[in-house]
Amino acid sequence: MILLIGIPSEPPLAMVADALRRLRLPFEIVNQRETARHAIELEIGPDGVDGTLVLGDREIALAEVTGAYDRATDPGVVPEMQGLDDDAPDALRALRLQSLLSAWLQIGPATVVNRLRPMGTNASKPAQAQVIRDHFHVPDLLVTDDPEAARRFVEVDCADTGAIYKSVSGERSIVMAVEADDIERLDALGPCPVQFQRRIAGTDCRVHVVGDTVHACRIETDALDYRYARMKGAGDPKLTPVTLPPDWAEACRRLTRALGLEFSGIDLMVDDDGTPWCLEVNTCPAFSYFDVGRGQPIATAVARHLAGIGTG
């Protein structure tokens, strides 16, 4: 049995559900909008934790769950929970139910896309870069609150390429080029270190690794950060499926395994010399935007991986 956890209309979850239907694989959706009809019972004994999950009139033995795609969102933002106080019984029950199911996913034998612990590896971009550099080139970066060090990095070390800055943590931020007026503002560096990074000119390539399968697409845009291309007036990026050279694909697989992930979204930048640089790894990729190949290959790969049936 495969569990899909989250809001059924959320694109990645909906696409994996469609793929499972196409493959005629049995699955259940743990719909966060219906938690009032759900229940969980866990038993702890000498062999660890076991239990059952009740979804309406269906009872599922957790031991029979072989795969789970966890796209659960904060229960507080689910429409049915809107307007409830944090300590309202329904809100507490939904939170408790989700935390128990989530806790079981971290320890059970099922293939979980993805477990929380490896997902935490992109909470620190520079810490993740220290893992990435065993597999790919990473752009030189400096995390500092020292205006002089920042100025030297930007004006001297990155004089030939320019530099960008972004958040150190997993907090979403728009990647920005360091411009002349930013250099003047360096003396006002605030209460936490800032990450400066050598700018790599080239073509973005997004790679999704699911188990051993690798799906890549080239992203053509004039924007510095393709995620915000439209907002920055650069129009929609053009996405084209591409096949990676075998050694790049293998490096992507190894990097994904090194981070403990079943499913990753790897941001590569291929420079003008054809060298791939890894910018970061998304550990909870909302892949729907990138699933541009025929037959939604990423969703299909996730579905097959959850079922343990490989690339097919």
Place this chain on the structure above:
Amino acid sequence: MWAILCEVEDESALALAVLLEKAGLDLTVLCPEHLVRATHSHRIGADGASACVRLRDGSVLDPAGLTLLINRFRAVPETHLARCAPEERDYVRSEWSAYLASLLACCGGPVLNPPFSDSPGGYPPGELESLHFAALCGLPVAPQRITEDSPFWADEDPGPLSSHLVVGDAVLPALPEPLAGGARKLAGILGLPLMQVDFAAGPDGEAVFHGCSGDVEFRHAPGPALVEALQAVAGNRPVQGDRP
């Protein structure tokens, strides 16, 4: 050199500092206030990762020179956050946690325990996770049933606890086998090279697992044995806390 990163109110860590200094170890104690008020420069590039922390007293800390770091960082000091607008404080906390994770990965020796995601003091194992793996490691776990409507066992008063530290391969104070082996194995699975494991007394006085944490009370362990165990850990390669 060894370092302890801890708050000034952390009596347990400060007791350890006294113990280590008496043992003649080269030790520095660094407070979060020192760290956030220092000047930081942390680079990653083709040559590897390096960091330089220039403290307000003019001294310079190079993490590569640390052969052991006891990490008791809990939170960015409120006095520092007071410099930020209220709406920026969560962001500043996240940024510091993220920076600290990378900075401590530059240490020349093991970090006990390495920062994890938004827990700068190290990975906090969940209660269900602790119970499950404790049982699989052969530690005696009281059978129980948990539902979305029932409280966790930790909400109940377990009575007096017997607490032990796992420090690398050592268990302090000593536990009989197979409890000691189970505790070591549990620490390995959870990726906590420094872990406290607590036992309650069962109905017949037998030890029953009651939880574990990377947030340890050093004063539970006999001093000389603790120093020896930490020295053994410091002789090992850096621990990054990857789950087996």
